[in-house]
Amino acid sequence: NYLPLECGFGCIHKLITQVASLVYIKALLCSVAADIISTVEFNSTGELLATGDKGGRVVVFQREQESKNQPHRRGEYNVYSTFQSHEPEFDYLKSLEIEEKINKIRWLPQQNAAYFLLSTNDKTVKLWKISERDKRPEGYNLKDEDGRIRDPATITTLRVPVLQPMDLMVEATPRRVFSNAHTYHINSISVNSDYETFMSTDDLRINLWNLEITNRSFNIVDIKPANMEELTEVITAAEFHPHQCNTFVYSSSKGSIRLCDMRASALCDNHSKFFEEPEDPSNRSFFSEIISSISDVKFSHSGRYLMTRDYLTVKIWDLNMESKPLETYQVHDYLRSKLCSLYENDCIFDKFECVWNGSDSVIMTGSYNNFFRMFDRNTKRDVTLEASRENSKPRAILKPRKVCVGGKRRKDEISVDSLDFSKKIIHTAWHPSENIIAVAATNNLYIFQDKVN
Numbered sequence: 001n002y003l004p005l006e007c008g009f010g011c012i013h014k015l016i017t018q019v020a021s022l023v024y025i026k027a028l029l030c031s032v033a034a035d036i037i038s039t040v041e042f043n044s045t046g047e048l049l050a051t052g053d054k055g056g057r058v059v060v061f062q063r064e065q066e067s068k069n070q071p072h073r074r075g076e077y078n079v080y081s082t083f084q085s086h087e088p089e090f091d092y093l094k095s096l097e098i099e100e101k102i103n104k105i106r107w108l109p110q111q112n113a114a115y116f117l118l119s120t121n122d123k124t125v126k127l128w129k130i131s132e133r134d135k136r137p138e139g140y141n142l143k144d145e146d147g148r149i150r151d152p153a154t155i156t157t158l159r160v161p162v163l164q165p166m167d168l169m170v171e172a173t174p175r176r177v178f179s180n181a182h183t184y185h186i187n188s189i190s191v192n193s194d195y196e197t198f199m200s201t202d203d204l205r206i207n208l209w210n211l212e213i214t215n216r217s218f219n220i221v222d223i224k225p226a227n228m229e230e231l232t233e234v235i236t237a238a239e240f241h242p243h244q245c246n247t248f249v250y251s252s253s254k255g256s257i258r259l260c261d262m263r264a265s266a267l268c269d270n271h272s273k274f275f276e277e278p279e280d281p282s283n284r285s286f287f288s289e290i291i292s293s294i295s296d297v298k299f300s301h302s303g304r305y306l307m308t309r310d311y312l313t314v315k316i317w318d319l320n321m322e323s324k325p326l327e328t329y330q331v332h333d334y335l336r337s338k339l340c341s342l343y344e345n346d347c348i349f350d351k352f353e354c355v356w357n358g359s360d361s362v363i364m365t366g367s368y369n370n371f372f373r374m375f376d377r378n379t380k381r382d383v384t385l386e387a388s389r390e391n392s393k394p395r396a397i398l399k400p401r402k403v404c405v406g407g408k409r410r411k412d413e414i415s416v417d418s419l420d421f422s423k424k425i426i427h428t429a430w431h432p433s434e435n436i437i438a439v440a441a442t443n444n445l446y447i448f449q450d451k452v453n
Contacts, residue, residue, distance in 0.1 A: 057102075127177075133168075194245040221267070255277070387444075401414065436450075
């Protein structure tokens with residue numbers, strides 16, 4: 001029953017080759033997955049745009065300065081800086097791998113020539129400083145030009161170091177690391193309007209940090225029950241009010257939003273306002289609780305309204321009216337009949353984001369097939385656009401897309417059965433003052449702007 005020696009070596013060689021091939025294929029898949037964009041964020045002026053990816057990298061784009069010869073190039077963004085924000089880690093106490101994926105990026109207002117941003121993975125928030133350097137010091141007394149220390153006995157004269165011009169270099173340096181404060185995965189961070197504090201949010205707790213203090217944070221919301229079997233909901237997102245430093249909101253997987261006031265108590269377990277739309281019993285189904293989970297919550301720039309995104313809709317809430325949303329927009333209601341298959345392929349758990357334009361008059365959110373939707377709150381008109389290499393040639397005008405649910409399909413329509421659910425727009429950003437949008441489609445970033453005459 002023994003194999004001949006040469007046959008045995010042949011089988012072993014074949015097995016080693018197959019294993020090596022599998023390892024190589026896995027490495028290729030990992031490198032592709034690492035490039036998938038996981039967050040997009042403009043800074044307060046819109047001059048910089050930052051993206052984070054699953055590989056823990058942050059790429060910062062800078063807007064081109066206006067040229068008299070080429071005024072139409074004003075809206076173009078080029079790579080300004082790239083750096084590795086987070087590395088994969090391993091929690092040996094819990095035997096848990098902590099992936100490097102960037103969950104959120106938030107910019108701090110610019111105070112000087114440097115830029116500052118917060119980036120977070122599942123466990124650790126980091127404060128990064130991005131600065132420019134176009135001069136280098138030369139003429140040291142205690143070391144030579146190569147950086148080697150000189151023998152003090154050989155130093156006979158004193159030199160005054162001078163700054164010499166050099167090629168522009170953009171440096172990213174970590175200034176603070178805020179760690180060891182979250183048991184569960186961080187899903188959002190938000191900078192306070194006092195610009196001194198920020199909060200980090202995981203599934204069950206919200207912590208308040210001072211930007212100058214890394215070894216201590218204050219727990220301001222804790223919904224963890226004494227018995228985890230009694231857990232009925234988790235926190236999905238949280239954000240500070242844009243003008244009132246004492247006010248923040250957080251959303252839950254049950255479709256509710258709680259507004260809290262930090263002046264009332266140190267622990268904000270008791271909310272000031274509670275926003276929830278009563279469920280229609282006639283629409284109750286197995287998927288009702290899943291699709292009602294809020295994936296994103298955003299204050300309007302004015303601070304008067306709240307926008308929430310659940311699986312099928314975007315809702316606008318007035319802070320002065322808790323009973324029902326002011327406006328409800330259907331994002332992809334044609335998927336209601338597909339919920340069973342979306343549950344089987346896990347797409348029903350996708351967490352879509354939503355954004356306001358600078359004047360709070362238009363909102364935007366993503367969908368499948370690389371579609372993204374815009375809703376004009378004044379005219380009540382909406383449009384579906386597609387971000388893809390085929391349809392997004394430079395200077396080309398995007399054509400509205402329509403999804404056909406049933407019946408005869410027109411030439412310019414796409415059938416709901418033909419939608420590609422592996423292509424999805426989860427992360428979007430809108431320039432704070434201009435009609436420039438950034439849309440992340442898997443590992444591609446698309447930047448669109450109003451047509452320039």
